[in-house]
Amino acid sequence: MERTQIEALANQFIKGKIDFPETVNPRVQAITLRIVTDLMQTINDLKITADEYWSGVEYIGDLGKEAGLLSPGLGLDHFMDLMIEEDMKEAGLEGGTPRTIEGPLYVEGAPESKAFARLDDGSEDEQGTVLFMQGTVSDQQGKPLPNAKVEVWHANSLGNYSFFDESQSHFNLRRSIITDEKGNYAFRSVVPLGYSVPPNGMTQKVLGALGRHGHRPAHIHFFVSADDTRKLTTQINIDGDKYLWDDFAFASREGLVPEITMIEDAVDLKEKGLGKPYASINFDFQLLNESNSKVQGSEVERRRVQG
Missing domain, CATH: 2.60.130.10 (Aromatic compound dioxygenase)
Incomplete structure (x- = not known):
């Protein structure tokens, strides 16, 4: 997938549907958009499999208080x-x-x-x-x-x-x-x-x-x-x-x-x-x-x- 396609998808996911515009925090929105875009690019570039992706999600869920380490x-x-x-x-x-x-x-x-x-x-x-x-x-x-x-x-x-x-x-x-x-x-x-x-x-x-x-x-x-x-x-x-x-x-x-x-x-x-x-x-x-x-x-x- 090309970078432009990934950026368009990330924009769609993060900024494409705003149900409550009065609650939008522009700083949080900008940071989240960048993180999601770069993560999707990483998944694309390194050909991360679905198994690897869900292993990562589970790891984050289990990390808990060890995030500080x-x-x-x-x-x-x-x-x-x-x-x-x-x-x-x-x-x-x-x-x-x-x-x-x-x-x-x-x-x-x-x-x-x-x-x-x-x-x-x-x-x-x-x-x-x-x-x-x-x-x-x-x-x-x-x-x-x-x-x-x-x-x-x-x-x-x-x-x-x-x-x-x-x-x-x-x-x-x-x-x-x-x-x-x-x-x-x-x-x-x-x-x-x-x-x-x-x-x-x-x-x-x-x-x-x-x-x-x-x-x-x-x-x-x-x-x-x-x-x-x-x-x-x-x-x-x-x-x-x-x-x-x-x-x-x-x-x-x-x-x-x-x-x-x-x-x-x-x-x-x-x-x-x-x-x-x-x-x-x-x-x-x-x-x-x-x-x-x-x-x-x-x-x-x-x-x-x-x-």
């Missing part, structure tokens, strides 16, 4: 970040801490602390490695930002997230930290482990057919925000992880892999009240000024779990 696994989350960055560059917004994907595991309503927070509930004190992370939040000119909000969440030492892993306490490894008068934040936690998509799940079904794994390196997520600045969505990766530069979600970026130092000095351990070495990470966040153009990506509207 398949999207980054196909690179679409990262692609959206690249689109946001293009818009930012066109608006003259460059520099600052690199952004990267949010992922599907944020939960709203984490407890809030001033300057310092302990993220973990102590349940992994024996088997996990204690982590202290600290730094400063500054604006585009490098000026420290007091009362900035640092929202942080990550997996435990088994690669599981609270709320999604019912064995963990509420808001374990999730906190909001308000920076002090010098723009400083700090927290105590445990070194996380990277997670994998469910081995028998719908996401791995596609990744396996593509010859790909579904593993993520150990990482820590952040939202960082302050008045008159763009909200930053980012994450840092734990250096030395096997999958550091082989993340199935394509979220690893230069500038987001800080050095991790093991502290063994007896004086330091005593000061922290610890009897074994702990890990330390220093990382500063630099936020960009909010522009009048309201470039997309500062606040992304999406469904998130309510705590």
Whole structure:
């Protein structure tokens, strides 16, 4: 079938019969028309059979909540970040801490602390490695930002997230930290482990057919925000992880892999009240000024779990 025939059919299917013109959303109509046209073209070009087509329909029906894993696994989350960055560059917004994907595991309503927070509930004190992370939040000119909000969440030492892993306490490894008068934040936690998509799940079904794994390196997520600045969505990766530069979600970026130092000095351990070495990470966040153009990506509207 020729492209012109496919375009005519798609127009007929999407725009040819409008029963309620007052309800038409032009944006939804344009996006749907393009998707249907391109999908029909793909079916035509690749000679997709009826069996294959209905297998795809059934897959979408079974995908359910794993859509939040398949999207980054196909690179679409990262692609959206690249689109946001293009818009930012066109608006003259460059520099600052690199952004990267949010992922599907944020939960709203984490407890809030001033300057310092302990993220973990102590349940992994024996088997996990204690982590202290600290730094400063500054604006585009490098000026420290007091009362900035640092929202942080990550997996435990088994690669599981609270709320999604019912064995963990509420808001374990999730906190909001308000920076002090010098723009400083700090927290105590445990070194996380990277997670994998469910081995028998719908996401791995596609990744396996593509010859790909579904593993993520150990990482820590952040939202960082302050008045008159763009909200930053980012994450840092734990250096030395096997999958550091082989993340199935394509979220690893230069500038987001800080050095991790093991502290063994007896004086330091005593000061922290610890009897074994702990890990330390220093990382500063630099936020960009909010522009009048309201470039997309500062606040992304999406469904998130309510705590």
